[in-house]
Every structure is written in structure tokens, then in C-alpha cells.
Amino acid sequence: MQQEPTKGISGRLPARLWAVLTVAVVALVVVIATTEKRTEPGASYKLDLKPFTKVDDKDVAFRQTARFALNLDDPSALAVADSGTVYVAGKDAVLLLDAEGHETARHAVKGTPDAMAVAPDGRILLGMRNHVELLDATGKLLAAWKDLGERGYITSIAANADNVFVADAGNRVVMRYDYGGNVLNEMGQRDLKREFEGFVVPSPYFDAAFDQSGELWIVNPGRHGLENHRPTGELVSSWYKPGMDLYSFCGCCNPTHIAFRSDGSVVTAEKGINRVKVYAPDNTLIGVVATPDDLHAPSDENDSHSPVKDLAVDKKDRILILVGPMKAILVYEPKTPGDRKP
Amino acid sequence: MSKENKLGRRDFIRAAAAVAAGGGAWMVSHPNEQAFGWQLDPRKCQQCGRCATSCVLSPSAVKCVHAFEMCGYCDLCGGYLQPGAKAQDSGAENELCPVAALKRTYVEAPFYQYTINADLCIGCGKCVKGCNAFGNGSLQLQVKQELCVHCNDCSIARDCPAQAYQRVPIAKAYMLKTLEKGSEPTK
Ligand code: SF4
Ligand code: SF4
Ligand code: SF4
Numbered sequence: 001m002q003q004e005p006t007k008g009i010s011g012r013l014p015a016r017l018w019a020v021l022t023v024a025v026v027a028l029v030v031v032i033a034t035t036e037k038r039t040e041p042g043a044s045y046k047l048d049l050k051p052f053t054k055v056d057d058k059d060v061a062f063r064q065t066a067r068f069a070l071n072l073d074d075p076s077a078l079a080v081a082d083s084g085t086v087y088v089a090g091k092d093a094v095l096l097l098d099a100e101g102h103e104t105a106r107h108a109v110k111g112t113p114d115a116m117a118v119a120p121d122g123r124i125l126l127g128m129r130n131h132v133e134l135l136d137a138t139g140k141l142l143a144a145w146k147d148l149g150e151r152g153y154i155t156s157i158a159a160n161a162d163n164v165f166v167a168d169a170g171n172r173v174v175m176r177y178d179y180g181g182n183v184l185n186e187m188g189q190r191d192l193k194r195e196f197e198g199f200v201v202p203s204p205y206f207d208a209a210f211d212q213s214g215e216l217w218i219v220n221p222g223r224h225g226l227e228n229h230r231p232t233g234e235l236v237s238s239w240y241k242p243g244m245d246l247y248s249f250c251g252c253c254n255p256t257h258i259a260f261r262s263d264g265s266v267v268t269a270e271k272g273i274n275r276v277k278v279y280a281p282d283n284t285l286i287g288v289v290a291t292p293d294d295l296h297a298p299s300d301e302n303d304s305h306s307p308v309k310d311l312a313v314d315k316k317d318r319i320l321i322l323v324g325p326m327k328a329i330l331v332y333e334p335k336t337p338g339d340r341k342p
Numbered sequence: 343m344s345k346e347n348k349l350g351r352r353d354f355i356r357a358a359a360a361v362a363a364g365g366g367a368w369m370v371s372h373p374n375e376q377a378f379g380w381q382l383d384p385r386k387c388q389q390c391g392r393c394a395t396s397c398v399l400s401p402s403a404v405k406c407v408h409a410f411e412m413c414g415y416c417d418l419c420g421g422y423l424q425p426g427a428k429a430q431d432s433g434a435e436n437e438l439c440p441v442a443a444l445k446r447t448y449v450e451a452p453f454y455q456y457t458i459n460a461d462l463c464i465g466c467g468k469c470v471k472g473c474n475a476f477g478n479g480s481l482q483l484q485v486k487q488e489l490c491v492h493c494n495d496c497s498i499a500r501d502c503p504a505q506a507y508q509r510v511p512i513a514k515a516y517m518l519k520t521l522e523k524g525s526e527p528t529k
Contacts, residue, residue, distance in 0.1 A: 041391030044440045045464075052425055200452055202414020203478045222416060242418055244425050251476030252416035272420065272476035322396065337474040 009210065009286065026098040052244055053273055053292045059246060061278065061287020062319065064294065066331035068101030077127070078322040078329065086314065087124065088329065094124060094139065099314065101329065107139025114204075115156035116310075117164070119179070125164055127154030132166060132181070145149035145181035156207040156257075158216065163231060165216060169206040172199045172220055176231055187218070187233035196227075205256040205271065205306065212262050221253035226266065239283045246277075247285045254299035259311040259319070267319050271306035276321055276332075289319055289332045293296040379512040380496040384482040384519050386506035389467035389474070393483055396501040397465070402499065403490040404465030404483050405415045405445070409518050412480035415453035420476025421469035422446055422456055439466050460486065479519060487515045 037125055072090035079087045085104070086097040090111045096105040107124070116129030122137030130152030132145040148154070153170030163184070164177040173188035188199045198224025199206065208218045215236075217226050225240030241248040251272030259267045264281035267289065276289040295307050310322040321333040346510070382404070393404035422444050427436040434442065443462035447455045458481075465483060473481040492512075499507030510517070 041395045041466070045391035045394050045466040045468070047389065047425075047438065047468040049425065049471075051476055071348045197451060200417075222414070222418075224418070250425075251420050252414055252418055339431075 020329050048307045049273070053275075055246065055275070055288050055291040059288050060291065061335055062289040062332040063335045064290075065318070065333045066101065068097060068329040068331065070095065070327045070329065071103065074112050075322055075324055075327055076112050076114060078312045078320060079116050079118045080119040080312045080314045080320070081122060082120050083122070084315040085118075086312070086318070086320065086329070087116060087118055089116045089126065094126070094135075097329075099316065100169070101331075105139075107135065109133075109135075109139075115154050115157045115167075117159040119159045119164075120161050123179075125157050125159055127157050127166065129153060129324065130168075130170070132157070132177070133162070134179070134181070143181055145177065148175070153204050155204055156209075158208045158210055160210065165208050165231075167206045167208045167218065169201045172201045172206075174199070174208055174229075174233075176233075185232055187229055189233065191235060194235045200253075202253045205253055207255070207257045207259050209260060211260040211266070212264050214259070215260065217260075217266070219255055219258055221255070224249040224254055226255075226258065229237055241283070243316065244273075246288070256306050257308060257311040259313045261313050261319070262317050267311055267313065269306065269308040269311050269321070271308075274307055276308065276311070278319075290321055290330065295321075295323055377512045378509045379485070379487055379490060379492045379515055380499055380507055381485050381510040381515050381517055382483060382498075382502070382506040383508065383517055384470075384479075384484070384506075386504045387467065387470070387483055388506075389471035389483070389505045390503055391466055391468075392503070393498055394464045394466040394500045396498040398493060398497050399489065399491065401463070402498075403485055405460045405463045405486050405489075406465065406467070406469055406481055407484050407516075407518065408456060408458055409480045409482060409520060410455075412478045412520065413456065414478050414480075415449060415455060416477060417452045417454055418476075419446070419454065419456060419473070421473030421481045422454075423472075425472070438472055440464070440466060442467065444469055449464040456481070480517055484516055484518065487512055 038176055070088060072088060072095055073092055074091040077089040077090055081087060084099055088095045092109060094107045094109055095103055098104050109126065111128055113126040115130055117125045124135040126133045131147035134142045136142050148168050148171060151170035152168050154166055155169045156167035158165045166177060168175060173186050175186055176184045178184060178292050190198050193245045199220050202222050205221055206219060208216060211217055215228055217228050220227050223240050224242035225238055227238040228236045230236060242287040244250050250270055252269040255268035265286055266279050267276060269276045274292045274295050278286040280286050305323050307323050308321055309324040312320045314320055321330045323330055347434055396524050397403050413451055422438060423436050424438050441462045441464055443459045445457045446460060449455050467483050470481045473479055
């Protein structure tokens with residue numbers, strides 16, 4: 001008996017169904033090829049800093065009450081004169097602002113000062129990388145002092161009637177000058193009797209400021225704290241708070257900047273977790289001034305530089321934060337009970 | 343086919359890459375101006391972790407490298423220590439690196455030097471992120487040209503969310519951030 005030839009599957013399916021199947025297979029291949037999603041790298045491959053940047057509203061003790069927009073490139077340094085005038089330095093200029101942030105004058109300078117102070121008589125001191133320039137109150141250059149060498153990197157100047165203290169991050173010293181530009185002494189030598197090993201300055205953040213009674217405080221950033229030194233250099237007292245929590249100074253080298261309020265409390269800025277806080281004279285945290293969100297610096301950007309370029313306290317005891325990328329000064333005042341969220 | 347026996351697309355590429363590795367090594371040892379390879383720009387990198395997981399090689403051809411002249415030799419190193427570390431020492435529970443590739447050596451009080459064991463490093467970039475955030479950004483990721491097999495279409499470059507990858511002449515393939523005067527913001 002002759003058998004009927006067996007029909008293969010191709011013979012049993014209609015041509016139209018074949019066409020549909022072919023299109024479906026091609027579409028599937030295209031979809032797989034173009035939408036292959038690599039799995040997200042797991043947590044062990046990533047460092048997430050967000051949990052450290054969260055600030056509870058109950059810990060925020062200040063609120064922003066003004067924002068002074070600056071017509072200035074690369075704003076880099078801030079100072080408040082005894083007269084109340086606010087000085088801001090940036091690329092090729094020093095701006096003078098009134099208490100409402102209106103520009104009242106502008107002095108041309110060559111370059112971008114890294115640091116600035118205003119003497120009680122209105123003379124202006126600028127840190128120009130490795131040397132100081134002294135201007136009169138009208139902005140005229142009076143003198144350029146001898147430079148601090150190749151390594152010199154001036155990050156802060158604090159000036160009173162007789163002395164100018166210049167923090168040099170490159171050489172890890174604070175130089176004390178008179179107004180003639182003469183070096184009176186150098187601060188930063190090891191003094192093991194007072195357990196002082198010198199200033200530890202891993203990055204170009206090294207600040208100095210006077211408190212409300214005229215005492216000189218210098219940040220020791222690698223030790224995460226503040227030190228009160230005599231003008232001749234001896235260490236009088238110190239406090240250090242290394243740690244990642246809100247009450248401490250985070251990272252390798254903080255605080256980056258300091259400024260004192262009239263009640264003796266100290267305003268501190270940090271990088272890494274970009275934030276500004278205030279500590280009471282007994283070193284306890286009063287509260288947060290500006291959070292990473294306020295500074296538009298969520299701490300996960302590829303930047304090892306602080307958005308906060310300088311800090312100051314004005315004659316109304318308001319906190320002024322110079323935020324470089326914003327080209328603005330943010331003004332903060334204490335929250336009142338009504339400001340606090342329930 | 344069992345899961346173990348299935349040769350996935352990625353495994354296939356890895357196998358092919360292993361064959362190509364010999365050729366890649368030859369290219370590096372005989373660089374010429376015309377030969378191009380892949381490099382990532384550390385200024386753009388966001389340390390997303392894909393340099394460790396997307397390379398056709400395992401472990402990745404991307405490694406952490408250290409620009410020592412930028413380093414602060416910090417005790418509390420943001421690249422070495424877990425952000426919440428209780429102690430500043432080399433206890434495994436305090437180390438940020440998942441494979442203990444970063445080594446800490448005491449120099450003098452209070453300074454420490456940090457070196458990378460490239461054989462262990464998987465190129466995850468956790469230390470780079472910590473160093474960028476809290477330190478000077480001296481730890482940086484780079485494609486090691488002697489390891490890279492110079493895929494025509496670098497699979498990390500395809501996945502990189504920061505578009506940090508670019509073609510570079512192999513003879514001048516490294517693009518580390520440095521401390522050149524004026525190259526960094528001043529404060
Ligand atoms: S894939 Fe891109 S962003 Fe992610 S770690 Fe590599 S270079 Fe950096
Ligand atoms: S943390 Fe990641 S990139 Fe850094 S050394 Fe360890 S494995 Fe390499
Ligand atoms: S070209 Fe890219 S994917 Fe290929 S080996 Fe080099 S780094 Fe890895």
C-alpha cells in the first residue's frame with residue numbers, strides 16, 4: 001500500500017499565519033536587541049550619600065530671609081566692615097553692598113581674590129593666591145606684600161586695628177603681619193606641650209576669624225575643629241568634632257569657613273555634606289542654617305569643591321552665605337516659633 | 343538547557359573578549375599614533391558603578407588610580423572609610439572598598455598614604471565618590487590600557503549615564519585630573 005506523503009508543519013499552516021509568525025519573531029528579536037537592560041549595579045558597587053544629607057526640619061534653626069543677587073563673576077570672598085557695608089570679591093572686582101544688598105560701589109582689581117578682610121579704618125586686604133594686596137578705602141592699590149613662596153595659598157584673612165592674620169593653606173601656617181606688610185610671627189609650629197601638632201590642611205580650606213570679644217579662632221580642618229590661638233601663636237583652647245552625624249564635622253577636612261555671631265555662637269560651613277550650622281559657645285549644636293538642598297548642592301555631584309565660598313555675620317547679626325554657583329548671598333535669620341513646622 | 347549551561351549574550355562577548363585579549367595586550371605594547379582606545383573623563387564620571395558591571399572583562403578593565411600630588415594624606419579619608427565608620431582604622435567593617443583593594447599606610451602623625459591593589463580593584467568607584475565628596479578628588483577611575491581589549495563598541499561607554507567615555511589615542515590614553523595651577527577652582 002502506498003502511503004500518502006506526510007505533510008510537514010509548513011504544509012499544514014496557511015501562508016498568512018506564516019507571515020504573522022515571521023513578523024512576530026523578527027519584532028521579538030528587534031525588541032530584545034534594542035531594549036536589553038543591564039541590571040543596575042547593586043548597592044555594594046555604589047556609595048549613596050543621600051542618607052547623610054537628610055536634615056529633619058526640627059534641626060533647622062534658621063530661615064532664609066533674603067537673597068542678594070550679585071552682578072559679579074566667580075564670587076570668591078565676603079566680608080562685613082564695621083560700617084555695616086558688605087564687601088564681595090570676585091573676578092576682577094570688589095563690590096560694596098548696603099544692608100539690603102544693593103550695590104553702592106565697585107572697585108576694579110586684577111584677578112580673583114581668594115580671601116578678603118576689611119580693616120576697621122576701611123582699608124581692604126585681598127589674598128591674591130600667595131600674597132596680600134592692600135587697598136585704601138577707595139579701592140586704590142597701596143601695596144603688594146612679599147609673597148609666601150611657590151606653595152603659598154591664602155585662603156583667609158582676619159584683620160583688627162593692629163594686626164593682619166593671613167591663613168596660608170599651602171604652607172599650613174597663619175602669618176601675623178602689621179599693616180606695613182612686615183611679618184611679626186608665624187603660627188603653626190608644633191607645640192607638643194600643648195598637644196598641638198600643627199595645622200592639618202589637606203585641601204585649600206583654612207579659615208580664621210575673630211569672635212565677638214576679639215579672640216582669634218583658627219580652623220584646624222584635618223582635625224575637624226576650631227582652635228583659639230594667642231596672636232603670638234600659642235594654643236589657648238580647642239574643640240574638635242569629627243564624625244558624619246549632624247552634630248559633627250564630616251569628611252577629611254572641615255569646617256571650611258567660620259564666622260561669629262554677637263552672642264559668641266559660631267557659624268560653620270562644611271563641604272562633602274554641604275551644609276551650614278551654628279554652634280553655641282559651649283560647642284553644642286544650636287541648629288542647621290542651610291541644608292544641602294538650600295545650597296543646591298546635594299553632595300552627590302562630581303565636585304570636591306564647596307559651593308559655599310565664604311561666610312560672614314552682618315551688623316544685624318544675620319548670617320550671610322556666599323554661594324558661588326548661585327552668584328548670590330543667602331541671608332539667614334533665626335526661626336521664630338511660628339516658623340517651625342508642627 | 344540548564345541555567346548553568348546557557349551561554350548568554352554577555353558570556354559570549356566575554357569569551358570573545360578573552361580571545362581578543364591577546365590582541366589588546368599586543369596593541370598596548372605596540373602603541374602607534376593611529377591606534378585608538380577608550381578612556382573615561384574623571385571630570386564627568388558620576389561613580390554610578392557601571393564601570394564595574396558593564397565591562398566585557400571580569401573583573402573590569404577600569405581601575406582606581408591615585409593622583410598622589412592631589413591627595414591630602416588624610417587620617418579621616420573619605421575614600422577609605424565608610425561614611426559612618428566608628429573608628430578610623432583598617433578594620434574590615436570600616437573600609438568602604440568592597441574588595442579591600444585600597445591599602446592604608448601610616449606616614450607620620452597624622453598622615454596616611456593610600457595605594458590601590460589593581461589586581462583586586464573591580465573599578466566600582468565607591469572610593470572615588472567618597473574622595474570626591476569629602477577629600478580632594480585624588481582617587482579617580484581610568485581604563486587601564488594594558489587590560490582593556492579595545493572593543494570596537496565599548497560596552498561601558500554604551501551604558502555610561504554621564505557620557506564620560508571617549509575615543510583617545512592609546513599612546514596618550516590617560517586623562518587624570520591634576521593640581522595644575524589654575525586648573526581647579528580656588529576655594
Ligand atoms: S559608567 Fe560612566 S559614570 Fe559610571 S562609573 Fe563609569 S565612567 Fe563613571
Ligand atoms: S572602592 Fe572600588 S574603585 Fe575603589 S579601590 Fe575598591 S574596588 Fe577599586
Ligand atoms: S573597551 Fe570598554 S568594555 Fe571593552 S574591555 Fe575596554 S573598558 Fe571594557
